[in-house]
Amino acid sequence: MAIINLQEVNKSFGKTEAVKNVSFEVHKGRIFGLLGPNGAGKTTCIRMINHILIPDSGTITINGQKVSPETQKMIGYMPEERGLYKKMKVGEQLLYLAQLKGLTRAEAKKAVNYWLQRFEAADWYNKEIGELSKGMSQKIQFIATVAHDPDIYIFDEPFSGLDPINSEMLKEIVIELRDKGKTVLFSTHRMEQVEQMCDEICLFNNGRAVLKGDLREIKSSFGKNTVNIEFQGDPSFLDSLEDVRINNRSTNFAEIRILNGQGMQGILETAMKHAEIYKFERVEPSLNEIFISTVGEDNINPKDLN
């Protein structure tokens, strides 16, 4: 049974339809990616799952239960806009937030102590958040999300603003949580960041779920119609290629999506004439490419993807 289930969910703010007729399921023990450009409706969707916003129509269930203050306690939520009480001490703050999630004071204390020790942060207990560095307060933020040991974890744009160390740590913990049988849902507009982590995805564009399912299956259904090329030399030959779409282009790298089913050998030949080839690899398309080819090049603003 799906642990999170959205059925034909709609939500408008005034005249803006933020979420249009969205349905998807998240299965237990999997990492689920909610992907799409900024403003696609991901955060609205997540807020509805968290029972912060109420859908205009449609149903959302968690573990078979309609969303309610009870289902809120099953979820650990880290919003995109992160924050804590600046003037409050780390320990008190974490205790307060864990108690709001239904833990008794004693339980909360135990959990908070465990996590603070795990992050080697036990001596921050009596510090105010305002005194901590950004990286430190990101760790506290994470503890606030997980301390009540929920079954479901929802991270909205978890990697934005994280320093590389915390970013790596978060990836490890997400995978560790999945291995413990927990369910993780996160959203991001930086698709390339999460390709290796997601089991299932749902692609959002303009409030609609345009593509969903198992990431491996989706990728293989697109076939190996993409070339990753690494080279040294004048990159202008890339512009002369026809019937291709070039993503992730940089001075010595390009991801080339072959349109029209033309042969790849021709591209290799052209490339060899103009540059020294270090690598030429035929691969499945990236999530970025999948997204673009699903919604159509004209329907997106490429800036929203980066």
Add this chain to the structure above:
Amino acid sequence: MNIRQILLVLKREYLTRVKSKAFILTTILIPLGMAAFIGIMVAITVWDSEPEHTIAIVDQTGALYPRLVQLDENRYDNASSVPVDTLRSQVMREQLDGYIVFKEENIESDKNAELVYGGSGGFQLLNSLRDDVREVIRQERLERANVSEEVKKIYESRPGLESRRLTEEGKETDDNIGMLTGLGMAMGILIFGIVTGYGGLLTRSVIEEKTSRIIEIVTSSVKPIELLCGKIIGVGALAVTQVAIWIAAGFGLTTVASPVAAMFMQSQSESMKAAGEASGAVDSALFEIPAIAPSLIVLFFVFLIFGFLIYSTMFAAIGSAADSETDTQQFMFPVMVPIFIAYLLLFRIMEAPDTSMAVISSLIPFFSPILMVTRVAITDVPIWQTALSIVLMAGTFWGMLWLSAKIYSVGILNYGKSASFKELVKWIRQ
């Protein structure tokens, strides 16, 4: 609504603030500041002296100037031999503050004497001159009418009115209306200060949760209405704590200090009585410290709490609609208008607490917290009026809570820019 969640919010709101330096400092400093303010005001009235004004007197009657000098040796200058034109130019050059020409007709008929002056001195000077002139002309008329010493004494005497208050229990007590009026006014002003001060604190508390973005984590655990109630009650409890500390400290101080004060007051009042008899001043008993009825203190807290509750719902809604503290100004206006009207009416009601205007305005729920408590302190307010105002305040609070919860639950997640009034109306209708 889940009581457990409300209690958690309330506890956090209260405990983090009651231990804060700001709370401890304001608890100590506000009474000290008030005492200093009153001290300064008293010092000003005691030490402040008008600069000497010199008024030239051209006395064509010959009878009035000596009498004026008796009243004030320094102020009046005999200028009977100086031409009026010279006096005029002296006034114009500000060498002289003014001059009065007395003619026989001022004594013989009802024609008033005229003061020509440069405009300095204000009302205080004018009043005192008018009193002096009235006094000397009356004396001179009595003198000329050749009346007996007895009649003159009658004119000099100033009969007063002593007042005693008859309580419902049939006990006559010294009237302490002056003190009660002061007490009622102090209560009204205190409630005004607490409601605006702690209302502002609540607004900041709501904005803090918005700007620090903790709000989204909190709302993923707590319903907005629970959060709102917890915050209002928490900050309200803080306000009540502070006022209770002040009142307890006030009682403590008076108990300790009263023997000393009594001694001091006794010697003071004796000299005051001596002065009072001569000038016919207010009875000193009017200003004795009255025993404050416990029921009045209870009612004070009832009105303080309802006043805070009613206005706090609006202050919280303001916080949720604004994006930063500076943006709250535009919304503050409609909230501050009723409370300022109440504050201004307070001074009228203080003087006449039983007029129909006083009764009606003190029953209006937005005004009651300030006005009704003042009336209760000063005058006998019928029970039905007090009870009705409490019922009306309770009803108003529920209505305002409902409205503000609607704004609040949308507003707290509305980052980026402050809402307009149009949007607020839309949120309420949703």
